[in-house]
Every structure is written in C-alpha cells, then in structure tokens.
Amino acid sequence: MPEKTPDSSQDPSAGAAAPRERIIKKYPNRRLYDTNTSTYITLAEVKQLVIDGEPVMVRDAKTGDDLTRSILLQIILEEEAGGAPMFSEAALANIIRFYGHAMQGYMGAYLEKNVQMFSEAQARLAEQAQGMSPDKWAQFMQLNSPLMKNWMGSYAEQSHNAFAQMNEHMQRQTEQMLEAFGLKKR
Structure with missing residues (x-):
C-alpha cells in the first residue's frame, strides 16, 4: 500500500x-x-x-x-x-489557434478571469434564487425577464471591462517594447 x-x-x-x-x-x-x-x-x-x-x-x-x-x-x-459538450468545435479550434501565438498568455488570463466572473455571478444568482417558487424561477429564467437581462448585462459589462484591461495592458507592453527598440509611438 x-x-x-x-x-x-x-x-x-x-x-x-x-x-x-x-x-x-x-x-x-x-x-x-x-x-x-x-x-x-x-x-x-x-x-x-x-x-x-x-x-x-x-x-x-x-x-x-x-x-x-x-x-x-x-x-x-x-x-x-459524454453527452452535452460545453465547447463547440469552432470554440475549440479557436483556442488551439492561440497556442504558440503572441496572445496565448493574454487569452489564458482573459478566459480565466471570465470563468471566475461567471462563477461569481452564478453564485450570486443561486443566492438570490433561494426561496423562489418554481413559477418565479421560470419567470426569471426567461431571457426577456428584467432580472435575467440585468444579470446578463452585469456579466457582459464585467467581461467588457476585463477585455478593456487586457487591451490596455497589451498597449502598455507594446509601447515599452517599442521604446526598448528605440521606436516611439506617434
């Protein structure tokens, strides 16, 4: 043993x-x-x-x-x-394309941050849903319900902010790299 x-x-x-x-x-x-x-x-x-x-x-x-x-x-x-895959073939192909690409590190961090934000949003949703009747839950889960729109809007905004932060970070690194080569952004 x-x-x-x-x-x-x-x-x-x-x-x-x-x-x-x-x-x-x-x-x-x-x-x-x-x-x-x-x-x-x-x-x-x-x-x-x-x-x-x-x-x-x-x-x-x-x-x-x-x-x-x-x-x-x-x-x-x-x-x-085993049944209901989470990723489409197109999504998997796109992920594969990032391997070896200059953006590989950014993509991993971006995906990780988005999965974390989605998990946190899901936890908040579960917390809010406690004690909801089945009828209220069914109403909430309709994509056109105000609560669902608010929840998805909040997640989309967080995702947009994460992408904007990644973009700003890449721009700063690009500027630093250009300066290191004696080139300046005009």
Whole structure:
C-alpha cells in the first residue's frame, strides 16, 4: 500500500490561510490514491472533489511530478465526449489557434478571469434564487425577464471591462517594447 505524504504543517511553503490541498497520487497502473483518506479513488471522485471546491493536487507516485493539469484536462475531455459538450468545435479550434501565438498568455488570463466572473455571478444568482417558487424561477429564467437581462448585462459589462484591461495592458507592453527598440509611438 502507498505511503502517506507528510502533512502541509511540515512544509514551510504552506500558507497559514490557504486550505490544505488534497494530494492524489497517480500510480503507473493509472490508479489514483487519495492520501487524505488512504484509499484508491476514481476519476469521477476527483471530479466531485473539484466540484465541491476541494483544492486538489495530483502527483506522479514515482517521480513526484505535478499531473494536476493533465488529470483536469482528462476530466474535461470525458465530460466533452459524454453527452452535452460545453465547447463547440469552432470554440475549440479557436483556442488551439492561440497556442504558440503572441496572445496565448493574454487569452489564458482573459478566459480565466471570465470563468471566475461567471462563477461569481452564478453564485450570486443561486443566492438570490433561494426561496423562489418554481413559477418565479421560470419567470426569471426567461431571457426577456428584467432580472435575467440585468444579470446578463452585469456579466457582459464585467467581461467588457476585463477585455478593456487586457487591451490596455497589451498597449502598455507594446509601447515599452517599442521604446526598448528605440521606436516611439506617434
């Protein structure tokens, strides 16, 4: 049976305020071992930990390499293949086109910020919807309802602001780069 990892209280880099990460070890036989519960778990259980907001880190049991991103991508791949995909082929193709492009870093940050804002908006929506009757909820969910328009308008405004900030940041970096080459913006 795999050994337990030392707890984060022995790790000097562990922050006092940060929640302790759930360490999952991935073995060569593709099995996942949860060091917190000392049990083997499935990819579906890792997905549920993520859904529940648990900070998860997946490590290669042999090398210690961080495999978290590849496991999260595997979960996304299974979700995309399993019924109602979130991304269209066109969206996926556009994301692929940004790899290796000068805008790659900006696109990742932009998508991350938008997903975060959407999650926060969804949480506020869920909070406001508590105690709503099914009839009121159905009214709210109609795209032409004033509440839905307000909610979507707020999200769209935040998304626009995030894009504007990214654009300003790119302009500043471009100006700095041109100045470094002895060229000035006219």
